[in-house]
Amino acid sequence: MKTLVIVVHPNLEQSKVNKTWAERLKQEEGMTLHHLYAQYPDFKINVEKEQQLLVEHDRIVFQFPFYWYSSPALLKQWLDDVLSYGFAYGSASSKLQGKELLLAISTGGPAEAYESSGRNGYTMEELLRPFQATANLCGMSFLSPFLLQGVLGMEEAKIQESAEAFVSYLKSQKLQTAK
Numbered sequence: 001m002k003t004l005v006i007v008v009h010p011n012l013e014q015s016k017v018n019k020t021w022a023e024r025l026k027q028e029e030g031m032t033l034h035h036l037y038a039q040y041p042d043f044k045i046n047v048e049k050e051q052q053l054l055v056e057h058d059r060i061v062f063q064f065p066f067y068w069y070s071s072p073a074l075l076k077q078w079l080d081d082v083l084s085y086g087f088a089y090g091s092a093s094s095k096l097q098g099k100e101l102l103l104a105i106s107t108g109g110p111a112e113a114y115e116s117s118g119r120n121g122y123t124m125e126e127l128l129r130p131f132q133a134t135a136n137l138c139g140m141s142f143l144s145p146f147l148l149q150g151v152l153g154m155e156e157a158k159i160q161e162s163a164e165a166f167v168s169y170l171k172s173q174k175l176q177t178a179k
Protein backbone atom coordinates (compact mmCIF):
# COMPACT_ATOMS: atom_id res chain seq x y z
CA MET A 1 0.00 0.00 0.00
CA LYS A 2 1.68 3.23 -1.14
CA THR A 3 0.30 6.28 0.60
CA LEU A 4 0.48 9.84 -0.67
CA VAL A 5 -0.15 12.43 2.04
CA ILE A 6 -1.00 15.80 0.54
CA VAL A 7 -0.46 18.37 3.30
CA VAL A 8 -2.40 21.55 2.71
CA HIS A 9 -1.56 24.33 5.19
CA PRO A 10 -0.88 27.92 4.09
CA ASN A 11 1.38 28.61 7.06
CA LEU A 12 2.95 25.41 8.27
CA GLU A 13 5.57 27.25 10.36
CA GLN A 14 2.78 28.65 12.59
CA SER A 15 0.90 25.35 12.64
CA LYS A 16 0.76 23.18 15.75
CA VAL A 17 -1.33 20.19 14.69
CA ASN A 18 -0.63 19.76 10.99
CA LYS A 19 3.09 20.41 11.44
CA THR A 20 3.28 17.78 14.21
CA TRP A 21 1.37 15.28 12.09
CA ALA A 22 3.58 15.90 9.03
CA GLU A 23 6.79 15.58 11.06
CA ARG A 24 5.62 12.31 12.59
CA LEU A 25 4.56 10.87 9.24
CA LYS A 26 7.97 11.70 7.78
CA GLN A 27 9.44 8.93 9.96
CA GLU A 28 7.24 6.28 8.36
CA GLU A 29 8.25 4.21 5.37
CA GLY A 30 6.02 3.84 2.35
CA MET A 31 4.53 7.30 2.72
CA THR A 32 5.13 10.20 0.37
CA LEU A 33 4.60 13.61 1.93
CA HIS A 34 3.67 16.36 -0.47
CA HIS A 35 3.41 19.92 0.88
CA LEU A 36 1.09 21.68 -1.51
CA TYR A 37 1.62 25.31 -0.41
CA ALA A 38 5.42 24.88 -0.41
CA GLN A 39 5.23 23.46 -3.91
CA TYR A 40 2.75 25.93 -5.37
CA PRO A 41 2.79 29.24 -3.43
CA ASP A 42 1.57 30.94 -6.62
CA PHE A 43 -1.33 28.45 -7.09
CA LYS A 44 0.11 27.42 -10.49
CA ILE A 45 -0.22 23.68 -10.26
CA ASN A 46 1.81 21.26 -12.37
CA VAL A 47 -1.12 19.06 -13.37
CA GLU A 48 0.93 16.36 -15.08
CA LYS A 49 3.19 15.94 -12.05
CA GLU A 50 0.24 15.76 -9.67
CA GLN A 51 -1.58 13.22 -11.81
CA GLN A 52 1.58 11.10 -11.99
CA LEU A 53 1.85 11.16 -8.19
CA LEU A 54 -1.76 10.02 -7.88
CA VAL A 55 -1.24 7.16 -10.32
CA GLU A 56 1.82 5.96 -8.37
CA HIS A 57 -0.05 5.66 -5.04
CA ASP A 58 -2.92 3.51 -3.74
CA ARG A 59 -4.16 5.64 -0.88
CA ILE A 60 -4.45 9.41 -1.13
CA VAL A 61 -4.66 11.45 2.08
CA PHE A 62 -5.68 15.10 2.17
CA GLN A 63 -4.38 16.51 5.45
CA PHE A 64 -5.49 20.03 6.35
CA PRO A 65 -6.85 22.41 9.00
CA PHE A 66 -10.59 23.06 8.64
CA TYR A 67 -11.07 26.55 7.18
CA TRP A 68 -14.58 27.92 6.77
CA TYR A 69 -16.11 24.44 6.97
CA SER A 70 -13.86 23.19 4.19
CA SER A 71 -10.20 23.01 3.17
CA PRO A 72 -7.72 25.83 2.62
CA ALA A 73 -8.13 27.34 -0.86
CA LEU A 74 -5.20 25.66 -2.61
CA LEU A 75 -6.77 22.23 -2.24
CA LYS A 76 -9.86 23.45 -4.10
CA GLN A 77 -7.64 24.79 -6.88
CA TRP A 78 -5.81 21.45 -6.94
CA LEU A 79 -9.10 19.53 -7.26
CA ASP A 80 -10.28 21.84 -10.06
CA ASP A 81 -7.03 21.46 -12.02
CA VAL A 82 -5.86 17.92 -11.32
CA LEU A 83 -9.10 15.91 -11.38
CA SER A 84 -9.67 16.57 -15.04
CA TYR A 85 -12.09 14.95 -17.47
CA GLY A 86 -10.51 11.87 -19.02
CA PHE A 87 -8.15 11.43 -16.07
CA ALA A 88 -10.32 11.35 -12.96
CA TYR A 89 -13.74 10.88 -14.55
CA GLY A 90 -15.41 10.77 -17.96
CA SER A 91 -16.09 8.27 -20.69
CA ALA A 92 -12.96 6.17 -20.17
CA SER A 93 -12.34 4.47 -16.84
CA SER A 94 -10.97 6.76 -14.13
CA LYS A 95 -7.24 6.49 -13.46
CA LEU A 96 -8.21 6.74 -9.79
CA GLN A 97 -10.59 3.78 -9.87
CA GLY A 98 -10.15 1.54 -6.82
CA LYS A 99 -7.87 3.94 -4.94
CA GLU A 100 -8.71 5.17 -1.44
CA LEU A 101 -9.28 8.73 -0.30
CA LEU A 102 -8.81 9.66 3.34
CA LEU A 103 -9.25 13.08 4.92
CA ALA A 104 -7.23 14.00 8.03
CA ILE A 105 -8.55 17.24 9.47
CA SER A 106 -7.98 19.41 12.53
CA THR A 107 -10.85 21.67 13.60
CA GLY A 108 -10.81 24.59 15.99
CA GLY A 109 -14.38 23.83 17.03
CA PRO A 110 -14.91 20.93 19.46
CA ALA A 111 -16.72 17.75 18.40
CA GLU A 112 -19.96 18.82 20.12
CA ALA A 113 -20.09 21.97 17.95
CA TYR A 114 -20.38 19.61 14.98
CA GLU A 115 -23.50 17.80 16.14
CA SER A 116 -26.87 18.55 14.51
CA SER A 117 -27.95 20.34 17.70
CA GLY A 118 -24.52 21.94 18.19
CA ARG A 119 -23.25 25.45 17.50
CA ASN A 120 -22.49 24.83 13.83
CA GLY A 121 -25.75 23.02 13.11
CA TYR A 122 -24.17 20.46 10.79
CA THR A 123 -22.15 17.33 11.36
CA MET A 124 -18.69 16.77 9.88
CA GLU A 125 -20.23 13.97 7.84
CA GLU A 126 -22.60 16.48 6.22
CA LEU A 127 -19.97 19.17 5.72
CA LEU A 128 -17.55 16.73 4.07
CA ARG A 129 -20.08 15.42 1.53
CA PRO A 130 -18.48 17.34 -1.41
CA PHE A 131 -15.24 15.40 -0.83
CA GLN A 132 -17.19 12.15 -0.60
CA ALA A 133 -19.09 12.94 -3.82
CA THR A 134 -15.76 13.71 -5.51
CA ALA A 135 -14.34 10.35 -4.42
CA ASN A 136 -17.48 8.59 -5.65
CA LEU A 137 -17.32 10.23 -9.08
CA CYS A 138 -13.67 9.19 -9.42
CA GLY A 139 -14.38 5.59 -8.38
CA MET A 140 -12.43 5.94 -5.14
CA SER A 141 -13.37 4.51 -1.73
CA PHE A 142 -14.01 7.33 0.70
CA LEU A 143 -12.60 6.22 4.06
CA SER A 144 -13.85 7.43 7.44
CA PRO A 145 -11.97 10.68 8.09
CA PHE A 146 -9.38 11.03 10.82
CA LEU A 147 -10.39 14.03 12.93
CA LEU A 148 -8.82 16.00 15.75
CA GLN A 149 -11.33 18.50 17.09
CA GLY A 150 -11.17 21.33 19.59
CA VAL A 151 -7.52 21.98 18.80
CA LEU A 152 -7.33 25.65 19.82
CA GLY A 153 -5.15 25.78 22.92
CA MET A 154 -4.75 22.00 22.96
CA GLU A 155 -1.81 20.74 25.03
CA GLU A 156 1.31 19.71 23.16
CA ALA A 157 1.12 16.18 24.66
CA LYS A 158 -2.39 15.66 23.25
CA ILE A 159 -1.28 16.79 19.81
CA GLN A 160 1.67 14.38 19.96
CA GLU A 161 -0.73 11.62 21.01
CA SER A 162 -2.95 12.41 18.05
CA ALA A 163 0.04 12.10 15.71
CA GLU A 164 0.62 8.55 17.02
CA ALA A 165 -3.09 7.81 16.63
CA PHE A 166 -2.99 9.12 13.07
CA VAL A 167 -0.05 6.83 12.19
CA SER A 168 -1.83 3.83 13.77
CA TYR A 169 -4.98 4.72 11.89
CA LEU A 170 -3.09 4.82 8.59
CA LYS A 171 -1.51 1.45 9.36
CA SER A 172 -4.82 -0.27 10.24
CA GLN A 173 -5.27 -3.28 8.02
CA LYS A 174 -8.78 -2.53 6.94
CA LEU A 175 -10.07 1.02 7.24
CA GLN A 176 -13.84 1.54 7.17
CA THR A 177 -15.45 3.38 4.30
CA ALA A 178 -17.58 6.34 5.37
CA LYS A 179 -21.39 6.12 5.37
Ligand SMILES: Cc1cc2nc3c(=O)[nH]c(=O)nc-3n(C[C@H](O)[C@H](O)[C@H](O)COP(=O)(O)O)c2cc1C
Pocket residue numbers: 009014015016017018019064065066067068069070106107108109110151
Ligand atom coordinates in the same frame (compact mmCIF):
# COMPACT_ATOMS: atom_id res chain seq x y z
C1 LIG B 1 -9.11 31.14 7.94
C2 LIG B 1 -9.50 30.19 9.04
C3 LIG B 1 -10.73 29.60 9.01
C4 LIG B 1 -11.10 28.67 10.01
N1 LIG B 1 -12.32 28.08 9.93
C5 LIG B 1 -12.66 27.13 10.85
C6 LIG B 1 -13.92 26.45 10.74
O1 LIG B 1 -14.72 26.66 9.83
N2 LIG B 1 -14.21 25.52 11.69
C7 LIG B 1 -13.35 25.23 12.72
O2 LIG B 1 -13.68 24.37 13.53
N3 LIG B 1 -12.14 25.86 12.83
C8 LIG B 1 -11.79 26.79 11.92
N4 LIG B 1 -10.57 27.41 12.00
C9 LIG B 1 -9.60 26.97 13.03
C10 LIG B 1 -8.60 25.97 12.40
O3 LIG B 1 -9.26 24.80 11.98
C11 LIG B 1 -7.49 25.64 13.39
O4 LIG B 1 -6.80 26.82 13.66
C12 LIG B 1 -6.55 24.59 12.82
O5 LIG B 1 -7.20 23.34 12.70
C13 LIG B 1 -5.32 24.41 13.69
O6 LIG B 1 -4.40 23.58 13.00
P1 LIG B 1 -2.84 23.96 12.87
O7 LIG B 1 -2.28 23.98 14.28
O8 LIG B 1 -2.24 22.91 12.02
O9 LIG B 1 -2.79 25.33 12.22
C14 LIG B 1 -10.19 28.36 11.05
C15 LIG B 1 -8.94 29.00 11.08
C16 LIG B 1 -8.60 29.90 10.09
C17 LIG B 1 -7.23 30.56 10.14
